[in-house]
Amino acid sequence: MAWCSGIASLTSWGSTGFARGQANSWEAAIREKTILLVEDNSTDEEFTLRALRKANLANEIIVARDGSEAIEFLFCSGQYAERDPAQMPAVVMLDLKLPKLSGFDVLKRMRADRRTKAIPVVVLTSSSEDEDMLRSYELGANSYVRKPVDFSAFAAAVGQLGIYWVLLNQRPPG
Numbered sequence: 001m002a003w004c005s006g007i008a009s010l011t012s013w014g015s016t017g018f019a020r021g022q023a024n025s026w027e028a029a030i031r032e033k034t035i036l037l038v039e040d041n042s043t044d045e046e047f048t049l050r051a052l053r054k055a056n057l058a059n060e061i062i063v064a065r066d067g068s069e070a071i072e073f074l075f076c077s078g079q080y081a082e083r084d085p086a087q088m089p090a091v092v093m094l095d096l097k098l099p100k101l102s103g104f105d106v107l108k109r110m111r112a113d114r115r116t117k118a119i120p121v122v123v124l125t126s127s128s129e130d131e132d133m134l135r136s137y138e139l140g141a142n143s144y145v146r147k148p149v150d151f152s153a154f155a156a157a158v159g160q161l162g163i164y165w166v167l168l169n170q171r172p173p174g
Helices: 011-016 020-031 042-054 067-074 103-112 130-138 151-168
Strands: 002-004 007-009 035-038 061-064 091-094 121-125 143-146
Touching: 035 042, 035 067, 042 061, 042 151, 061 067, 067 091, 067 103, 091 103, 091 151, 103 121, 103 130, 121 130, 121 151, 130 143, 143 151
Parallel strands: 035 061, 035 091, 091 121, 121 143
Antiparallel strands: 002 007
């Protein structure tokens, strides 16, 4: 199996029953999985985007710069009123300390609504407060990651998160 642009190319699997058409549809399905990054710090945003590119994730990444914008995107309101509500992100990478609406409030609203309840949420924060971690898990976060100061450690962590939640994780149907 060869890797190209972060998506597995299954052309060499012909003898195992994988036709090229199946590989193309699989690659397209992976690329359709959107990542919602909710981050107000432009430096952290750029580091996260660079880390995801470094991991060769070819997915579309939507950036919401505050909690209100994240809610508008998820619930197709405001500037995202024309967005297709059937196209939910594969994962939400959520900072906690956000303007307008905190990451805790975004998480609370997501878990209270059947349309967003099952979307994986990775809290990606610089907070070192144990209370923040406990509250995140109590509100339904799937993962809690403290942002490392060193870019190479940060890039490795974000790349692994992206690969797991976008490529490997299986969400429930519906």
